[in-house]
Amino acid sequence: MQRINALARRLPTGVVWAAGAMPFVWLVWAAASNQLGPDPVKAIELWLGLWGLQFLIASLCITPLRRVGLNLIRFRRSLGVLAFLYIALHFLAWVVLDMGLRWDEVLRDLWKRPYIMLGMAGLLAMLPLALTSTDRAIRRLGSARWRALHRLAYVAALAGALHFVVLVKGWPTEPLLYAAAVAGLLLLRLHLPRRLTA
Ligand code: HEM
Numbered sequence: 001m002q003r004i005n006a007l008a009r010r011l012p013t014g015v016v017w018a019a020g021a022m023p024f025v026w027l028v029w030a031a032a033s034n035q036l037g038p039d040p041v042k043a044i045e046l047w048l049g050l051w052g053l054q055f056l057i058a059s060l061c062i063t064p065l066r067r068v069g070l071n072l073i074r075f076r077r078s079l080g081v082l083a084f085l086y087i088a089l090h091f092l093a094w095v096v097l098d099m100g101l102r103w104d105e106v107l108r109d110l111w112k113r114p115y116i117m118l119g120m121a122g123l124l125a126m127l128p129l130a131l132t133s134t135d136r137a138i139r140r141l142g143s144a145r146w147r148a149l150h151r152l153a154y155v156a157a158l159a160g161a162l163h164f165v166v167l168v169k170g171w172p173t174e175p176l177l178y179a180a181a182v183a184g185l186l187l188l189r190l191h192l193p194r195r196l197t198a
Pocket of ligand 1: 043046047049050052053087091094116118119120121122123144155157159160161163164166
């Protein structure tokens with residue numbers, strides 16, 4: 001564990017950014033070379049949503065990992081911002097490519113489909129986190145208020161995971177596993193000693 005921590009201390013955060021950009025680069029390449037299957041818009045939407053959820057969950061794993069001695073705290077912010085960027089693109093893909101910017105249909109879907117409402121709740125919960133992710137915003141808010149605000153990450157992850165469960169018909173395993181992971185992380189968060197939950 002010590003060796004991994006030492007490596008993590010030396011690793012520039014740019015590496016996380018570069019790795020985090022890979023799914024997007026792959027998507028652009030696959031779209032440009034017509035490899036997204038019969039429904040490319042849907043494929044784009046699903047790819048971005050899934051990666052957003054995975055980055056969000058990865059960012060929530062950092063604190064419990066610290067408890068078992070693995071200190072990756074330097075990468076938490078990058079993972080959180082990457083999650084926001086993928087989810088924001090996921091939303092844009094829906095509004096622009098799927099809905100064709102037809103705002104009446106956007107509003108109708110929002111109202112009619114509970115999974116869209118849950119997704120929106122997740123995106124809105126992430127917005128203040130993204131806006132306060134700079135050093136300056138953190139200084140201005142103070143660490144206690146910043147930490148309190150960042151509990152919204154759990155709201156976003158729960159809403160996002162439920163959005164996934166509700167949108168898939170029946171009870172398929174994948175969305176349930178993501179929801180279980182988020183529920184487990186939330187339980188851990190509630191039971192971790194205060195000094196470890198920064
Ligand atoms: C925290 C926020 C969100 C997360 C974590 C999230 C995640 C996901 C995931 C994992 C999927 C399914 C991917 C797959 O099947 O491989 C999905 C699908 C989808 N999401 Fe989201 N999403 C979020 C927000 C939103 C928002 C704000 C909208 C639009 C308002 C949206 C619209 C959709 C649509 C239309 C689909 C495809 C549904 C279908 O299969 O037809 N999502 N999302």
